[in-house]
Amino acid sequence: EIVLTQSPGTLSLSPGERATLSCRASQSVSSTYVAWYQHKPGHSPRLLISGGSSRAPGVPDRFSGSGSETDFTLTISRLEPEDFAVYYCHQYDSSLQTFGQGTKVEI
Amino acid sequence: QVQLVQSGTEVKKPGASVKVSCKASGYTFSTYTIHWVRQAPGQGLEWMGWINAGNGHTKYSQKFQGRVTFTTDTSATTVYMDLSRLTSEDTAVYYCGRSLYPNRGFDYWGQGTLVSVSS
Numbered sequence: 691e692i693v694l695t696q697s698p699g700t701l702s703l704s705p706g707e708r709a710t711l712s713c714r715a716s717q718s719v720s721s722t723y724v725a726w727y728q729h730k731p732g733h734s735p736r737l738l739i740s741g742g743s744s745r746a747p748g749v750p751d752r753f754s755g756s757g758s759e760t761d762f763t764l765t766i767s768r769l770e771p772e773d774f775a776v777y778y779c780h781q782y783d784s785s786l787q788t789f790g791q792g793t794k795v796e797i
Numbered sequence: 798q799v800q801l802v803q804s805g806t807e808v809k810k811p812g813a814s815v816k817v818s819c820k821a822s823g824y825t826f827s828t829y830t831i832h833w834v835r836q837a838p839g840q841g842l843e844w845m846g847w848i849n850a851g852n853g854h855t856k857y858s859q860k861f862q863g864r865v866t867f868t869t870d871t872s873a874t875t876v877y878m879d880l881s882r883l884t885s886e887d888t889a890v891y892y893c894g895r896s897l898y899p900n901r902g903f904d905y906w907g908q909g910t911l912v913s914v915s916s
Binding site for chain 2: 691723725727729734735736737739740741746776778780782783785786787788789790791792
């Protein structure tokens with residue numbers, strides 16, 4: 691099973707700042723098979739990025755995904771108040787898919 | 798519009814089974830894969846497996862192999878998740894999520910179903 695380790699666990703930032711979230715895989719993953727989700731309490735997860743860097747329909751361009759092999763990054767260029775949430779990376783390269791443990795972005 | 802609507806809250810005793818449904822609408826049901834993902838209290842997302850909604854092919858996480866069964870009813874455009882031999886560790890919100898193929902991101906999600914296991 692591919693283990694995804696996200697860091698930091700919590701990111702304390704202010705609106706307007708840049709957020710950089712890391713996701714490290716225990717073995718190489720094709721960037722084609724990496725996604726990022728936003729999850730707010732009481733809501734369902736929301737797909738932000740798939741294929742490593744492709745924004746889902748309706749996702750603002752302040753969200754971007756990058757990376758390769760074992761290191762992947764979600765960047766939020768300028769935080770808006772609605773961006774404070776938990777973010778998960780997800781790999782579907784392996785037939786046994788896995789999620790990272792999440793990064794909480796808080797004010 | 799695409800919707801995945803899940804069944805309601807379940808309260809179960811340890812050792813029992815639970816069946817959660819995920820009814821799809823707004824798209825061609827049989828051409829998509831449905832995944833099941835759960836979130837225990839205070840924990841992250843955990844992938845449980847997937848089912849091809851059209852032909853019923855399945856893939857389960859090793860953690861749940863032998864204890865979980867996914868089924869599909871194409872006439873009702875509904876997928877079911879059956880989890881047996883419940884323990885308190887299975888208390889969680891269970892989500893269904895849709896992907897075009899098994900190896901794609903999940904673009905639509907159900908609203909979640911709380912399963913509470915307590916004696």
